[in-house]
Amino acid sequence: MKKEIVKPSYSKPYPDIITGCDTSECYIFDCLICKEKVKLAYKEQIFTNNEDRNITKEECDYLKEFYNIGYVGKSHDGGAPIFGKIYCEKCKANYFTYTGVSEPLNSCYHIYLQGIMLVERE
Numbered sequence: 001m002k003k004e005i006v007k008p009s010y011s012k013p014y015p016d017i018i019t020g021c022d023t024s025e026c027y028i029f030d031c032l033i034c035k036e037k038v039k040l041a042y043k044e045q046i047f048t049n050n051e052d053r054n055i056t057k058e059e060c061d062y063l064k065e066f067y068n069i070g071y072v073g074k075s076h077d078g079g080a081p082i083f084g085k086i087y088c089e090k091c092k093a094n095y096f097t098y099t100g101v102s103e104p105l106n107s108c109y110h111i112y113l114q115g116i117m118l119v120e121r122e
């Protein structure tokens with residue numbers, strides 16, 4: 001069973017950030033293991049590839065299935081689903097991240113945070 005910190009929603013009224021408008025750079029949460037602050041950088045979800053986000057194709061496939069992102073391939077907010085993996089600097093616990101990214105206007109991105117979950121050690 002995966003421990004989810006943020007769960008997807010189809011009905012988030014507003015993006016977590018709109019680039020160019022919001023100054024918030026990161027989503028910050030407490031590590032489930034050691035309580036250290038862990039940061040997810042919003043900008044790293046745009047114009048990056050899986051390698052930049054430290055995630056493999058297999059892990060992306062797993063997350064697509066886990067989050068029920070079907071053949072249409074849209075995120076819960078209707079954007080592009082972006083997956084990544086970040087870790088706690090203190091205890092090295094890994095977290096999968098899931099954001100929905102869309103570009104309703106040229107170069108203005110809406111980013112919805114849709115999922116964060118602890119990757120449990122085997």
Ligand SMILES: [Zn+2]
Nearest residue numbers: 031034088091
């Ligand atoms: Zn930690």
